[in-house]
Every structure is written in C-alpha cells, then in structure tokens.
Amino acid sequence: MTVLRLAVPTPLRRLFDYLPPADMSADQATALEPGVRLQVPFGRRRVSAVLVERAADSELPRGQLKPAQELLDERPILPGQLLALCHWAADYYQHPIGEVLSAALPQHLRKGHPRQRGTIKCWRLTRRGMGLPEGALSRSPRQAEALAALQQTEAAVPVDALKSRDIGAAALRALAEKGLAERCLDEPGFTAPHCHPGLGLNADQQLALDGIAITAGGFACHLLEGVTGSGKTEVYLQLIARELEAGRQALVLVPEIGLSPQTLDRFKARFDAEIVVLHSGLSEGERYRAWEAAAAGRAHIVIGTRSAVFTPLARPGLIVVDEEHDGSYKQQDGFRYSARDVAVKRAQLEGCPVVLGSATPALESVHNARQGRYHHHLLPRRAGSARLPAMQALDIRQQPLQAGFAPPLLQAVGDTLAAGNQALLFLNRRGYAPSLQCHDCGWLGECEHCDARLTVHLRRRQLRCHHCSAVTALPAQCPQCHSRQLLTSGVGTEQAEQRLREEFPRHPVYRVDSDSMRGRHAMQALAQQVNRGDPCILLGTQMLTKGHHFPAVSLVAVVDADALLFSADFRGEERMAQLLTQVAGRAGRAETPGRVILQTHHPDHPALQAMLCQSYAEQAEGLLAQRRGAGLPPWGQLLMVRADSADAAAGEAFLDQLRGQFEDSGAAGCQLIGPLPSPMQRRQGRYRSQLLVSTRGRPAARAAAARLVQLAENLRRPRDLNWFVDVDPTEM
Ligand code: ADP
Ligand code: ZN
Ligand code: ZN
Numbered sequence: 001m002t003v004l005r006l007a008v009p010t011p012l013r014r015l016f017d018y019l020p021p022a023d024m025s026a027d028q029a030t031a032l033e034p035g036v037r038l039q040v041p042f043g044r045r046r047v048s049a050v051l052v053e054r055a056a057d058s059e060l061p062r063g064q065l066k067p068a069q070e071l072l073d074e075r076p077i078l079p080g081q082l083l084a085l086c087h088w089a090a091d092y093y094q095h096p097i098g099e100v101l102s103a104a105l106p107q108h109l110r111k112g113h114p115r116q117r118g119t120i121k122c123w124r125l126t127r128r129g130m131g132l133p134e135g136a137l138s139r140s141p142r143q144a145e146a147l148a149a150l151q152q153t154e155a156a157v158p159v160d161a162l163k164s165r166d167i168g169a170a171a172l173r174a175l176a177e178k179g180l181a182e183r184c185l186d187e188p189g190f191t192a193p194h195c196h197p198g199l200g201l202n203a204d205q206q207l208a209l210d211g212i213a214i215t216a217g218g219f220a221c222h223l224l225e226g227v228t229g230s231g232k233t234e235v236y237l238q239l240i241a242r243e244l245e246a247g248r249q250a251l252v253l254v255p256e257i258g259l260s261p262q263t264l265d266r267f268k269a270r271f272d273a274e275i276v277v278l279h280s281g282l283s284e285g286e287r288y289r290a291w292e293a294a295a296a297g298r299a300h301i302v303i304g305t306r307s308a309v310f311t312p313l314a315r316p317g318l319i320v321v322d323e324e325h326d327g328s329y330k331q332q333d334g335f336r337y338s339a340r341d342v343a344v345k346r347a348q349l350e351g352c353p354v355v356l357g358s359a360t361p362a363l364e365s366v367h368n369a370r371q372g373r374y375h376h377h378l379l380p381r382r383a384g385s386a387r388l389p390a391m392q393a394l395d396i397r398q399q400p401l402q403a404g405f406a407p408p409l410l411q412a413v414g415d416t417l418a419a420g421n422q423a424l425l426f427l428n429r430r431g432y433a434p435s436l437q438c439h440d441c442g443w444l445g446e447c448e449h450c451d452a453r454l455t456v457h458l459r460r461r462q463l464r465c466h467h468c469s470a471v472t473a474l475p476a477q478c479p480q481c482h483s484r485q486l487l488t489s490g491v492g493t494e495q496a497e498q499r500l501r502e503e504f505p506r507h508p509v510y511r512v513d514s515d516s517m518r519g520r521h522a523m524q525a526l527a528q529q530v531n532r533g534d535p536c537i538l539l540g541t542q543m544l545t546k547g548h549h550f551p552a553v554s555l556v557a558v559v560d561a562d563a564l565l566f567s568a569d570f571r572g573e574e575r576m577a578q579l580l581t582q583v584a585g586r587a588g589r590a591e592t593p594g595r596v597i598l599q600t601h602h603p604d605h606p607a608l609q610a611m612l613c614q615s616y617a618e619q620a621e622g623l624l625a626q627r628r629g630a631g632l633p634p635w636g637q638l639l640m641v642r643a644d645s646a647d648a649a650a651g652e653a654f655l656d657q658l659r660g661q662f663e664d665s666g667a668a669g670c671q672l673i674g675p676l677p678s679p680m681q682r683r684q685g686r687y688r689s690q691l692l693v694s695t696r697g698r699p700a701a702r703a704a705a706a707r708l709v710q711l712a713e714n715l716r717r718p719r720d721l722n723w724f725v726d727v728d729p730t731e732m
Contacts, residue, residue, distance in 0.1 A: 002029040003058045004068060006049035008042055009098040009110065013090075013709065016042075016049070017058040019067040030054065035076025035083050038068040039112055048072060048112030050101050052083070077109055079295075081349045082312050088345055092702065093727050094709045095335045103335050104310035108288040116185040117296055122156035123172055129180035146171040147180065156186045185289070193273030193300045195241040198234060199383075205231050208377035209238055215353045215375070216242065216317070221344055223324075223369045224357040225617070226379025228585025229549075232357045233263075234383065236320050237270050239355065244273060244300050248317025248352075252303045253339055255326035255546060256280075261524045262548065267301060278304030278311060306331060306339040309346065316350045319343050323546070324356035324365060325578055330730045338728060340365075359585055359616065360578040363627065366620045367634040389556065389587045389594030391612055393603045403499035404491035404559050409597060410503055412555055417507050417535045421554040424538045425496070426545065426583050428563060430513040431455035432495045433488035436463065436474075440483035449685040456488050457515070458495070468684040493539060496559065500537055512540030523548065545582045554594050556587040561598040565605055568679055569732060570632055573607050577619045580611055631671070631694060633728070637701035639693040640729040641708055642678060644686040645721040651675070651689040654717050659691055661711045662704075670695050670704050679732070690732070701727070 005015040018040055020029035037048050046069065058065060076083070078101075086104055090097040102110055109115065129150065137144040146167045150157055162172070175181035201209060204226075212222050212235075226232045240250040254263065256279075267275055276290035276299040290311075293299035297314030304311065306329055321329070321343050329339040340356065347354035356365055356374070369376035399406040404427070416423045435453040436445040445454040447465040454463040454470070461474040477484050488495075497511045510526055517523050523543070530536060533552045538544060558564075564576040580598070587594030600608060610619050628635045641658065643651035655675035663672070671694045678688040693708065695701045705727050712723055 001057060001062070002026065002032075003055045003065065004029075004032070004038065004051055005053045005055055006038065006040060006068075007052050007097045007101050008040070008047060008049040009102050010042070011096050011099065013094070013096045013713070015052055015097065016040075017055070017060055017065055018049075019065045021068045021070055024071065032071070033076050035078045035080070036074070037072040037077060037109070037112065039070040039072055040068045041066055048110065049098070050078075052087075052097065072112055073115060077115060078104065079312050079314075081316075081346075082310065084349050085310070085342070085346050088349075089335075089337055089342055091706075092345075093335065093337050094705045094725050095337075099335055103307060106288040106291045107284050115292075117292055120186045121159045122184050122186045123150060123159065123162060123181050124156035124184050125150050126179055126182050129175065132180065140171075140174070142168060142171040143174050146175055150175075150181055156184050158186065185292075193244045193271055195244060195273075196270050198238045198241065198270070199231075201234065201238070202231070202381070202383060204379045204381065205235050205383070208379060209235050211375060211377055212239055212353060212355060213242055216246070217351075218353070219348045219351050220353045221347065221368070221374045222353060222355045222377060223361055223365050223374045224355050224377045224379070225361050225366075225369075226357070226359060226377075227382060227616075228359045228582065229382045230359070230379035231383035232322070232359075232379060233266065235379075236322070236355065236357065237267070239318055239320075240301060241270070243317035244271065246317060248315045249294070249297065249299065249313045250301050250318045250320065251308065251311065251313060251316065251343075252301065252320045252322065253309055253329070253343060254303060254305060255323045256305050256328040261521075262527065264303065267303065271301065273300035274298055275301045275303060278302065278308040280305065309339040309342050313350075316352050318352055319347050319350075319354040321354065321356045322358075324358045325360050325362040326546070327575075327730060332731060336724070336726045336729075338730075341728070360581045361620070363574055363620055363624055364634040366617075367624060370624075389584055389596045391584060391596040391598065393561075393598045393600055393608060393612060395601075395603045396599050397601050402503075403495050404599075405496070405499065406599060409557055409559075409599060412557070412595075412597060413500075413537065414504065416555040417504060417537070419554070420535050422530065422533075422536050422538065422550060422552045423555040423557070424544060424550060424553045424583075424586055425500075425557045425559055426541075427491070427493050427496055427539065427559040428541045429490070429492045429560070430494070430515055430541055431464065431466075431492035432458035433492055434490040435488065437487055437489060438478035438481060438483055439485035439487050441478060441481040443478050443480040449682070451680050451682045455492065467680065491559075493541060497539055500539060504537065508534075508536040510536060510538050510540075512538060512544045514541070514543065517543060542579075545579060545586065548586075550586055553587045555597070556583055556594060557597040557599065558583060559599055561600040561608065562602060565600070565602060565607055570627075570630075571730065574620075574623055576607060577611060577616060577623070581616045631696070636671075636694045636696050637698060638729060639695070639701060639705050639708065640690050640726040640732060641693075641712065641723060642688060642690045642726065643675075643721055643723040644683075644688040645718065646686055647718065647720070648682075648687040650718050650721050651687055651723075652677075654715065654721055654723065655689055655691040657715055658708065658712055661715070662693075662708060665707060665711070667704075669700050692732070 004018045008016050034051050036051050040049050086100045090100040149167055224232055243250050276293050278290050294302045295312040302311050321340050324340050331337055344354055368374045396406040413423045433456045436456050445463050447470050450467045452467050454465055457464055463472045463474055493511055493513050497509055500509045527548045584596045643654045645651045652675045673692040675689045675691045678690045693704055695704050709725055
C-alpha cells in the first residue's frame with residue numbers, strides 16, 4: 001500500500017496521511033514525486049496539500065485513512081532543493097510545515113488553481129468557442145469582432161495585441177460569460193541576456209570580485225563589508241553579469257525600504273535581461289507571474305524583499321543579501337524566520353555562493369567571518385572621490401533648546417544652506433510630541449490598550465498610540481480636571497519641522513516619516529526633487545537612513561542621540577552603531593565632504609565615545625567581546641517562548657508550567673530566564689510574558705526548541721491564551 005504524507009496548510013506541526021485518489025493505479029501512486037499538490041478533504045473543508053513523502057504504511061489503521069480527491073500537478077511545483085529548504089526551515093524554526101510551504105507558494109497555487117507556466121496575459125477560445133461558425137454573434141458586432149480575432153489563430157492572443165486592435169475588455173468579458181472565451185497565460189520565448197560593461201573597479205573591489213567569483217558553481221558564504229558608497233552594488237552587478245553569462249540566475253534580497261526605483265533602475269541600466277521584482281505591494285496576479293518566470297528560468301534576475309528568499313529558480317547561480325544587518329529580514333509574526341539565515345542555508349542546498357553585503361554587518365556575520373566560516377572581503381574606502389564624513393558630539397547640557405535643537409546645530413544648518421548644500425536631520429520619533437500631560441493635576445495621556453503614552457499629532461489634532469490603532473481627538477482641556485494647561489513634552493518630527501520652517505523660511509524643509517510619506521512613490525518623488533541639488537533640509541525618521549543616496553547632503557545631524565544610547569535590549573548598542581554609521585553614510589558622497597553632529601547630554605558615554613573614535617569594525621570587535629562574556633548571541637543561541645492573554649496572570653502561569661516540565665525533562669546546558677513580563681507588557685489589550693532559553697551550540701538549541709514546542713503543545717491552557725516560539729529572536 002502507498003500512503004501519501006502531506007503538508008496541509010494548518011497550524012499543526014505534523015504531516016497528514018492520506019491514500020492516493022481512488023482512480024489512481026498503484027503504479028501511478030508509487031511514481032508520485034514529492035512536491036506535487038493534491039486536493040484533499042480536511043475536516044469539512046477541501047484544501048490543497050503538498051506531497052512531502054510516500055510511505056509504505058501509516059500509524060493510523062487503514063480504515064481511518066481517507067483517499068485524496070484529486071492530483072493537481074503532474075510534476076512537482078517546487079524543485080527538490082526548495083522543498084528541502086522548507087523542511088529545514090520548519091524544523092529549525094519549529095514552525096508547521098504546511099504554513100512554511102504556504103509562505104513559499106503564491107496564493108494562486110496555494111488555492112489549488114492549476115499551474116499556468118506562462119506570464120503573458122492572453123485570451124483564447126474555449127472548446128465551445130472553437131465550435132462556433134465564423135460570422136457568429138452577428139447581432140453584437142463588438143463581440144463578433146473579438147471572436148473573429150480569437151478565431152484567426154490556434155494560439156492564445158496576448159491582451160496587448162487585442163488592445164492594439166481596439167478589441168475592448170467588455171466584449172471579451174461578454175464572450176467569457178457565454179463560455180466562449182477564457183483568460184490564460186502564455187509563455188514568452190527565452191531571451192538571452194545582455195550585460196553592459198561595468199565600471200573599472202578599484203583594487204579593493206577587484207579583489208572582492210575575484211575572491212567571490214572563484215567560488216562560482218559551488219557553495220560558499222561571503223561577507224562583503226564595505227563602507228557606505230564603497231561600491232558594493234557595483235561588485236554585485238559584475239558578479240551577476242558573470243552568472244548570467246554562464247547561463248545561471250541571480251536572486252537579490254533587499255530590505256523592505258531598500259527596494260527603491262533607484263536601485264531597480266541601476267539593474268535595468270546594466271542588464272538587457274528579464275528582471276522580476278517581488279515585494280509586498282504587488283497584486284496576486286503580478287506576484288504569481290513573477291514567481292513563474294523565476295521558476296521556469298526565464299527571469300534572469302529576481303529582486304525582492306524578505307519572502308523572495310523562497311522563490312524557486314530553475315538555474316540558481318548566486319544569492320545576494322544586500323544590507324544583510326537590516327531588521328526587516330526577520331519576520332516578526334507567524335512564521336518567524338530570518339531571510340538572511342535562510343538565504344545562507346538555501347545557497348548551501350543549491351550549491352551556489354551567497355554574498356552578504358553591508359557597511360555595518362550584524363555581529364553574527366562578523367563572528368562567522370572571524371571564525372572562518374565566511375570568506376571576508378573588505379571595501380574600506382569610498383569608490384570614486386568621495387570621503388567619509390567627520391563625526392563630532394555636540395554637548396547640549398545647559399544649552400537653550402528650541403524644539404530639540406541647540407543653537408550651534410541651527411547655526412551649522414544655516415551655514416550649510418548658505419554654502420548651497422543640503423542638511424539631513426535624523427529624529428526617530430514621528431508626531432508632534434511623544435506625550436501630553438496636565439500641568440494642574442498631572443494627568444497623562446496613555447493608551448487604554450497598551451502600556452504606552454499617546455503621541456500628540458498636532459496637525460490632525462489627534463492623540464495616537466504608535467503600538468496599536470487607538471486614535472482619539474486631541475483634548476482641549478484635561479479629561480480629569482478640565483484645566484486648559486495641557487503641556488507636551490519631548491519633540492517629534494512634526495514639531496521639529498515647524499521650528500525649522502520658522503528658522504529657515506527661504507528654504508524647503510522636507511519631512512520624511514510614515515505620516516508624510518504615504519504611497520509607494522512618495523519617497524521616490526522626494527528623492528528626485530532633493531537630488532536636483534538645491535539647498536534644503538531633510539528631516540526624518542529611520543526611513544531616511546536607508547536605501548536612498550543624497551549626494552548633495554553635507555551635514556548630517558542626529559537630533560537626539562541619547563534616545564539611542566539607552567536601550568533595554570542587548571542588541572541596543574549594535575543597532576545604534578549600525579544606525580549612526582548608516583546615517584553618517586548619507587553625507588558627502590560626491591565632491592562635498594560631509595560632517596556629522598550628534599546632539600547629546602552624555603558626551604562621555606562609552607558607547608558614544610566608541611562611535612566617535614572607532615570604526616564600525618572596531619566597535620563590532622568590542623561588542624563581540626562583551627557578548628562572549630555574557631554567553632549572548634552569536635556566542636550562544638537564544639530561543640524565546642512568548643505567551644499572551646487578556647488575563648494578566650495567565651501567560652506567566654502557562655510559561656511557569658512549561659519551564660517546570662522542561663527542567664524535569666532535563667535542561668542541562670540550557671540557561672532559562674523567566675517567565676518575565678515582556679517589555680511593554682500590555683499591548684493591544686493583551687498581556688505578554690516570555691521565557692528565554694539560551695544554549696551553547698546549534699544542536700542544543702534545536703533540541704531545546706523542539707522539546708519546548710512539544711511540551712507547550714500538550715499543556716492545558718485557557719482558550720484565549722496564545723503562545724509561540726521565536727528561534728533567534730531579534731526583538732525581546
Ligand atoms: P555601495 O553599494 O557600497 O553603497 P555603490 O556601488 O552604490 O556603493 O557605489 C557608490 C557610488 O560610487 C555609485 O555612484 C557608483 O556608481 C560609484 N562607483 C562604484 N564603483 C566605482 C568605481 N569602481 N569607479 C567609480 N565609481 C564607482
Ligand atoms: Zn488635569
Ligand atoms: Zn495602544
């Protein structure tokens with residue numbers, strides 16, 4: 001007997017056994033390849049599931065096994081390496097295999113629709129339509145015309161071709177309603193790519209390129225550590241060119257915010273090739289067509305954000321993870337994976353090189369390079385003539401501040417504008433002010449659902465919670481004592497913008513945060529405007545520090561460096577060093593040398609001093625030494641189990657029990673911390689608590705994760721309690 005072990009899209013961490021469809025012969029069943037989809041009954045639903053393996057028998061008695069209803073694919077929809085990658089990820093992240101496969105498949109295939117290998121939108125006649133005589137439908141001339149156009153050829157007709165013949169969508173839809181015509185996708189022919197010549201490389205770039213290229217055709221992991229503007233992208237482009245010439249494909253991962261049209265334009269200018277882009281803004285149809293082009297091998301280059309790491313490639317040659325330290329590579333809900341780490345595993349399974357590039361690599365990657373697991377390539381200088389900016393702390397103690405700006409900073413901004421240059425001011429807090437208080441009775445504006453203060457948004461006259469969707473009207477008087485003495489404290493971008501406009505009325509001030517930059521093209525339009533080069537002020541949050549280059553910026557200031565200095569998370573200093581290095585890297589890219597000012601009340605703080613006096617690599621070294629002493633990543637592995645519930649005590653009680661059982665079953669070599677309330681314990685009306693487990697070595701971490709999940713699944717828990725495990729958590 002053949003038993004099919006299937007991954008079903010459910011949150012259960014197991015495979016499900018089915019019998020082959022009733023109409024399938026035994027020979028056909030034993031020939032089924034892993035990776036094909038089958039339609040199966042699941043509870044009262046019908047779902048499409050993926051065959052993971054065949055077995056000779058099942059733990060269930062035969063009478064309890066149900067037959068699958070229908071085989072959906074003749075050939076596997078995912079190549080073997082990608083199936084293996086999903087397996088690995090399900091095991092490593094302790095996530096249900098059905099959900100992992102769902103993340104790897106476009107919705108079209110998840111829903112069980114037939115595979116359409118083409119990517120060109122077409123119309124074709126149905127069998128009924130083919131049977132119609134010529135000249136039919138004479139009573140509706142537009143439909144008759146459409147019909148005639150489809151009858152002219154046996155093949156499907158591209159939508160564009162129909163459009164150019166003035167055949168309207170309405171007429172085609174009418175034919176479809178009558179069952180005479182249908183939409184379909186057709187396959188374009190394969191085109192050979194052409195690569196335009198790259199720039200002449202400097203010695204460092206050449207060394208990196210050669211060192212990486214020599215590993216082509218086999219697995220190797222490379223860390224390309226190059227200061228901002230050192231020409232990392234140029235190295236990627238030339239590596240990709242070699243792969244395309246060898247007939248292989250390249251996969252390029254970029255952070256969410258890094259997928260700017262600027263980046264894309266650079267790829268398009270270099271290659272006459274099919275480049276497909278995968279990001280969250282695509283429609284389902286667009287996403288599916290891109291996926292098919294990649295899977296079929298027609299697309300030469302696939303560029304995408306996090307989830308693109310699971311895109312199948314017919315002929316994988318190279319994987320690039322740009323800005324590999326970026327937080328957006330880690331998925332923070334559901335299937336919590338790190339796309340960077342998955343990319344490295346994928347390269348190993350596919351047998352191709354992977355390049356992790358950054359000016360500020362994650363300590364994990366630095367560590368791997370130092371241990372010799374990754375090849376390390378350095379680009380210590382900027383490409384071309386640009387120089388790195390000089391950095392200085394501005395002690396603002398006792399200085400009169402105006403909306404957070406000390407006079408010397410305003411002076412520096414004024415000088416910059418007067419010299420015809422641009423200034424970039426970084427303030428990682430949107431809104432007008434981060435809190436509102438009554439001066440008479442002490443009332444504080446706090447969120448009802450979160451342990452957080454409400455942010456004042458003056459322009460929209462609202463109080464908003466930045467951790468949930470709570471919004472209320474800005475009160476004119478205190479809700480408690482009706483006093484009108486309501487005071488804001490702290491400064492957000494809205495307030496800073498207002499102050500800058502008053503101070504520099506003759507120059508534009510562009511505010512860049514998620515309130516002002518709505519829509520996918522807003523940032524692009526702004527970058528174009530700014531890069532005309534006229535003097536201006538850019539003021540913004542984290543959004544400003546990534547992706548875009550502003551060559552005319554010669555002054556960068558961090559308005560509130562102190563906000564970065566004091567973080568509860570052990571990664572706080574690493575993030576600060578990365579952020580400040582990245583902000584500083586926006587300045588002085590071209591002929592104008594840059595200057596960076598950090599406003600602080602703590603000019604002697606060791607982390608700030610390190611920032612001023614040391615390179616990122618030196619800081620990373622120091623931080624690695626600190627982590628080693630504490631057994632923190634990358635020296636040890638971390639796992640987090642988090643529980644949340646509307647009941648304040650339930651989560652902790654659940655985790656307490658889990659800890660007890662875990663220890664009873666033998667927790668040697670594991671260090672347990674908690675359960676403790678999570679930072680911001682109450683969020684969106686739910687109380688969160690967490691148990692941290694740290695281990696030494698990957699095998700111990702994997703064993704611990706598997707055991708924790710198994711124990712947690714079998715614990716009794718209140719119905720409204722949710723829990724999850726986060727392997728290698730980055731936010732705690
Ligand atoms: P990164 O990706 O490290 O930030 P880029 O590849 O974007 O760096 O390069 C920064 C700038 O330097 C770009 O304008 C690029 O065109 C230019 N550049 C890169 N390599 C060279 C080179 N070898 N010669 C001249 N200019 C270069
Ligand atoms: Zn009051
Ligand atoms: Zn809230």
